[in-house]
Amino acid sequence: MKTRVISSIVIGIILAITLVLGGYVLGGASLIVAQIAYYEIARVLGVFDEDGKTGLLYKVGFVGVLLHYILVIYIHDTKTYLLSVLFVFFAVMVTYVLTFPRYKVHQVIGAVFAFLYAPLMLSFIYLLRIRENGEFLVWMPFVAWVCDSFAYLTGRAFGKHKMTPVLSPHKTIEGGIGGVFFSIVAGVIFGFVMMKVKGVDAGIIPQFMVITLVAGVISQLGDLAASAIKRDRDIKDYGRLIPGHGGIMDRFDSVIFVTPFIYGLVVFIMK
Amino acid sequence: MKTRVISSIVIGIILAITLVLGGYVLGGASLIVAQIAYYEIARVLGVFDEDGKTGLLYKVGFVGVLLHYILVIYIHDTKTYLLSVLFVFFAVMVTYVLTFPRYKVHQVIGAVFAFLYAPLMLSFIYLLRIRENGEFLVWMPFVAWVCDSFAYLTGRAFGKHKMTPVLSPHKTIEGGIGGVFFSIVAGVIFGFVMMKVKGVDAGIIPQFMVITLVAGVISQLGDLAASAIKRDRDIKDYGRLIPGHGGIMDRFDSVIFVTPFIYGLVVFIMK
Incomplete structure (x- = not known):
């Protein structure tokens, strides 16, 4: 537990520096996290070669991730996302055929x-950062961690009814509600800070409440999805990179799920 | 062989009517072909329920395909493609988690x-059709069938060196070259027709040659990719819908692969 707390603080500090600086620092950090997450998922899904080495197929995906982040950092537009998806699809299929x-x-x-x-x-985190007021918006995906933590605490205090008895027997409906509630509270705080610091209209608060409400729900689905894959493949953690947490995917599972929703809602609601 | 030829003629006639009419006819026909192809691939990849019924997971994908074509037909812009991909991803993951x-x-x-x-x-076929001169461009993905046919004929006549001995022992390098060569010839004919009918500049011919050259190569990769999956899953055909051909995927495998490349090149080269 102590290791876990220390890790969280270290991650928090690195994250804060990265998000505040933005630009290439955030782009580079996101790329590294993305590559590690890709590695972890690819490993769990058995993408590697039979001998356990990363292999050609993994490497093709690695290049796809690199290309995608170059497009995001230099063109930073969702238009290029389809290009990345098609590139990975075709590159992987060509590898499949030529090495069959x-x-x-x-x-x-x-x-x-x-x-x-x-x-x-x-x-999408990078895209959030380069938007107007991005220095505030870029923090929003991490409301997933607020939700995780308060779902845990509320569940411990009031949890009675199991949410998904087979998949995650320790999660309760009470915990889930608590997590979403505190996500919304975080949304209010986000909005209040932006009002005070940037002088934006108070209308930002209900907008942020809607965004963090959705984020709270999706966050828990992201957590469950990552757990389902782990259960399915019969592993405990995605990796051992972060002491007390497991791999990048064990820590970022809910953030990853939440990010496109936050971005979509920010684009849709705030403009 | 006779059944196969008759089927080809029938498909050719339906296709011609669909491509010439365009609009909702093409949109609807593409949706139907896409749903059948999705069904066939989903079946082969084991997406269906254990009892062999289509099941909830398949149905979620079915809704995704429907939604995607609604977006394509009504908004017709590649911008919406990312939305469809994310919708399918999340809908499938939610289904996974909630039914775990x-x-x-x-x-x-x-x-x-x-x-x-x-x-x-x-x-992408629909997007080709609604472009300027789309009534000509929309035929281009079917250069894949020209390539298939001439690769077969050239291979029979001159084939000596096997292309992919393990995957498709009957395919030869000579056949592959023949297929690409006649794809380029088709490109010249396409360009010539557009020059004569629409009075466009002769510069269209080298542009179309480049597009059909790429299409000829990708076409054969599409064919091999579909074969590889069949070999892997130990089946002969994706379905039995088209007499003498198999399923939609057996007939459209190379067209499907070629389509995004044609669209990309048309946008990129012809502006």
Whole structure:
């Protein structure tokens, strides 16, 4: 537990520096996190070679992730996302065909899915940062961590009814509600800070409440989705990179899920 | 062989009517072909329920395909493609989590992949049709069939060196070159027709040659990719819908692969 808390503080500090600086620092940090997450998911989905080495198929996806972040950082427009998806799809399929029968179809599909899962979704953080008032908006995906923490605390205090008895027996409906409630509270605080610092209209608060309400719900689905894959593949953690937490995917599972929703809602509601 | 030829003629006639009429006719026909292709790939990848019925997970993808074509027909812009991909991804993941442990991770991933494979790629045909001179451009993905046929004929006549001995032992390098050569010839004819009918500049011919050269190569990769999945899953055909051909995927495998490239090159080269 102590290791876990120390890790969280270290991650928090690195994250704060990255989000405040933005630009290439945030772009580079996102790329690194995305590559590690891609590695972890690809490994869990069996994309690697039979001998356990990363192999050609993984490397093709690695190049896809790199290309995607170059497009995001230099063109920073969702228009290029389709290009990245198609690039990964075709590059993976060409690898499959030209090396046949080295890879099985589930590996090929896993490589494409791993790309969509973390690298693609996580890249919306950069797009949030470069928007107007991005220095505030970029923090919003991390409301997922607020939701996680308060779902845990509320669940411990009041939890009675299991949410998903088979998948995550410790999660309760009471905890889930608590998590969403405190996500909305975080939204109010976000809005209040932006009002005070940037002098924006008070209408920002209900907008942020809607965004963080959705984020709170999606956050828990992201957590459950990552758990489902782990249960399915019979592993405990995605990795061992972060002491007390597991891998990047164990810590960023809900943030990753939440990010495209936050971005979509910000574009849709705030403009 | 006779059945196969008759089927080809019937498909050719339906296709011609659809492409000439365009609009809702083409939109509707593309949606139907896309849904059947999605069904066939989903079945082959094991997305269906254990009892062999289509099941909830398949149906979620079905809704995704429908939504995607509504976006393509009414908004007709690649901007919406990312929305469709994210919708399918999240809808499938939510289904996975809420019905856990009904589906396995390979089924979940298969549903997303099946959506990308055929429905998404095929939808570029509609975008080609609504472009300026779309009544000519929309025929170009079918250069894949020219390539297939001439690769077969050239291979029979001159084929000596096997292209992919393990995957498709009957394909030869000579056949592949013949297929690409006649694709380029088709490009010249396309360009010539557009010059004569629409009075466009002769510069269209080298542009079309480049596009059909790429299409000829990609076409064969599409064919091999569909074959690789069939070999992997140990099936002969994707379906039995088209007498003498198999399923929609057996007939459209190369067209599907070629379509996004044609669209991309048309946008990029012809501006």
